[in-house]
Amino acid sequence: MADLFAGMDPAPAPSPVSANAPLADRLRPETLSDVVGQDHLTGPEGAIGRMVAAGRLSSMILWGPPGTGKTTIARLLAAAVGLRYAAISAVFSGVADLKKVFAEARDHARAGQRTLLFVDEIHRFNRAQQDGFLPFVEDGTVTLVGATTENPSFELNAALLSRAQVLILHRLGQTALEQLLDRAEVEMERPLPLRPGARDALIASADGDGRFLLNQAETLFSVDLPEPLDAAGLSTFLQRRVAVYDKDREGHYNLISALHKSIRGSDPQAALYYLARMLTAGEEPLYVLRRLTRAAIEDIGLADPQALTQCLAAKDAYEFLGSPEGELAIVQACLYCATAPKSNAAYKAQKQAWRVAKETGSLMPPANILNAPTKLMKQIGYGAGYQYDHDAEGGFSGANYWPDELSPQPLYEPSGRGLEKRIAERMAWWDERRRALQEGEARDAHRG
Numbered sequence: 001m002a003d004l005f006a007g008m009d010p011a012p013a014p015s016p017v018s019a020n021a022p023l024a025d026r027l028r029p030e031t032l033s034d035v036v037g038q039d040h041l042t043g044p045e046g047a048i049g050r051m052v053a054a055g056r057l058s059s060m061i062l063w064g065p066p067g068t069g070k071t072t073i074a075r076l077l078a079a080a081v082g083l084r085y086a087a088i089s090a091v092f093s094g095v096a097d098l099k100k101v102f103a104e105a106r107d108h109a110r111a112g113q114r115t116l117l118f119v120d121e122i123h124r125f126n127r128a129q130q131d132g133f134l135p136f137v138e139d140g141t142v143t144l145v146g147a148t149t150e151n152p153s154f155e156l157n158a159a160l161l162s163r164a165q166v167l168i169l170h171r172l173g174q175t176a177l178e179q180l181l182d183r184a185e186v187e188m189e190r191p192l193p194l195r196p197g198a199r200d201a202l203i204a205s206a207d208g209d210g211r212f213l214l215n216q217a218e219t220l221f222s223v224d225l226p227e228p229l230d231a232a233g234l235s236t237f238l239q240r241r242v243a244v245y246d247k248d249r250e251g252h253y254n255l256i257s258a259l260h261k262s263i264r265g266s267d268p269q270a271a272l273y274y275l276a277r278m279l280t281a282g283e284e285p286l287y288v289l290r291r292l293t294r295a296a297i298e299d300i301g302l303a304d305p306q307a308l309t310q311c312l313a314a315k316d317a318y319e320f321l322g323s324p325e326g327e328l329a330i331v332q333a334c335l336y337c338a339t340a341p342k343s344n345a346a347y348k349a350q351k352q353a354w355r356v357a358k359e360t361g362s363l364m365p366p367a368n369i370l371n372a373p374t375k376l377m378k379q380i381g382y383g384a385g386y387q388y389d390h391d392a393e394g395g396f397s398g399a400n401y402w403p404d405e406l407s408p409q410p411l412y413e414p415s416g417r418g419l420e421k422r423i424a425e426r427m428a429w430w431d432e433r434r435r436a437l438q439e440g441e442a443r444d445a446h447r448g
Contacts (some may be wrong), residue, residue: 023218024211027183032076035069036210037176038169047167048073052080057116059137059144061152061161064169065362067209070147073169074118083116083143084108090124098132105142115142122146123155130157137163153374166376171208171362178203180210184217192217193225198234205238207361252283256291259334263292264299268338275334285323285330289315292333303343303418310336341418349412356409363403396430398437 029035032042032052041048051057057077062070078085088101105115119125119133136142137160144164148155152166172180181199185191194202202220206213216238220229229237255278262271278288289311296307314333318326364370372382387397402408414420414427 022215023184023187023221024214026187027180027214029069029072029076032073032080035073035076036179037172038069038073041167041169042073047165048077052077055081057081057083057143057145059142059164061122061146061148061156061164061166062169063148063150063152063166065171065208066149067206067211067213068169068172069210070169071118071120074116074145074147077145078116078118081116084113085118086115086142087118087120089120091121095129095132098129102136102141105136109141114140117142117144119144119146121148123148123150123152127157130160134159134163151377153376161376166380168380172206172210172213173208174203177206177208177210177213180213181217184214184221188221190221192220193228194220194234195228195230197231198229201231201234204359204361255283256288259288260291260295260299263295263334263338264342266338266342268335271334271338272331275331279327279330285318285327286315289318289330289333292330292337295337296333298347299342299344300337300340301343301346301420302423303341303345303415303420305419307337307340341420343415343417343420345413345415345420352409353411356406356411360403360406363405366400366402366404368399369401394433396433398434 032048035042038046040046043049044053047060062073064070074087075085077083084105086101086105088097101117105117108115122130133142133144137144146156146164152161181192181203192199192202202216203213205216219238255274259271259274259278262274275288279285292314293308293311296311300307311333314329317329320326321329367381368383368385368387370377370382372378377383387399389395389397389399392398400408414424416424
């Protein structure tokens with residue numbers, strides 16, 4: 001294994017970065033004040049800011065999503081307080097590497113030079129290896145800074161957690177990501193070839209990951225585009241598309257399309273005709289059943305949930321009976337779907353929910369509905385204020401279940417046909433009850 005560590009000197013200033021280095025490397029911050037999106041830690045009132053001001057670091061675990069600055073902060077911390085910097089990755093290292101790191105740190109400690117040991121992906125070390133850190137952390141041989149994307153409560157030993165602060169890094173927000181793009185444009189001495197809407201789409205695609213954003217920006221800088229891209233053009237440019245169908249089987253797909261649309265249009269006679277066309281031509285019955293099941297969930301949904309049950313029962317019956325007897329079960333499922341009340345509300349709700357999820361990224365649920373099985377999670381507010389709905393009047397507490405940064409979204413809107421008519425009535429009652437409870441809370445807060 002190559003020597004990962006500096007000599008006897010304190011952490012040196014970062015070496016000049018090659019002009020051919022990736023853009024993300026060229027834009028690495030040179031001081032803690034240059035780190036974006038983590039002011040709650042690196043600012044004057046943050047835990048890291050206070051430790052640096054005092055000139056003394058405690059061991060810590062940096063917990064946060066990818067691309068939020070964990071490695072950068074560790075490197076800058078060593079320089080900020082004059083510690084020797086050593087780095088190791090749990091992905092590529094074993095017991096022998098750890099022994100070497102600790103031996104070198106102990107030699108430096110005897111010469112009066114303390115070591116900041118940065119351990120990337122520390123959660124990948126097993127329990128025994130994690131225990132190996134304890135004596136060196138306790139006697140001050142190293143100041144441990146571990147980085148992890150996983151919940152430390154589940155992935156790290158309790159003994160190690162008791163000797164280190166857990167500091168939570170946030171996914172980078174809109175402002176921080178915009179700052180990174182601004183710095184990229186200064187570095188490249190030209191603006192990104194994007195229209196305003198496409199720039200927003202690029203930032204949203206990063207999902208809070210600064211490294212990913214800069215890599216995408218570098219791809220855009222590397223090509224000569226005739227004109228700036230709009231959002232649709234950006235999507236086409238940055239991802240590959242795969243053909244959906246084989247063109248030499250057009251007749252096959254024409255028939256399945258006709259069958260599906262006949263069911264959607266509540267024409268059982270036409271649906272049965274196209275079903276017969278396909279099965280008498282030798283189409284695989286299980287393929288037809290898969291398409292009927294898709295129609296049951298796309299075009300009927302909760303207007304009649306039995307449609308899905310009928311399709312799955314038809315599959316079981318066909319596999320049990322075989323052809324030709326089992327084909328009657330397929331006919332029954334086809335006719336049930338064609339004559340059932342129709343609703344694509346669940347289908348539309350899925351598309352809307354997927355869109356919102358992609359646009360908003362990895363927002364945390366509100367703390368009150370997070371489980372807190374560990375002491376650490378309770379200390380940082382998980383589960384505080386949770387209302388158990390079964391104990392509330394009517395079995396409904398009216399609590400908020402959406403992330404704090406996202407207002408409630410109307411994703412599912414029942415059609416008012418079939419069973420969905422009753423579902424719509426229930427949802428309307430819940431909405432009214434929720435509004436009444438929120439208004440009551442607001443009045444109580446005003447009186448207080």
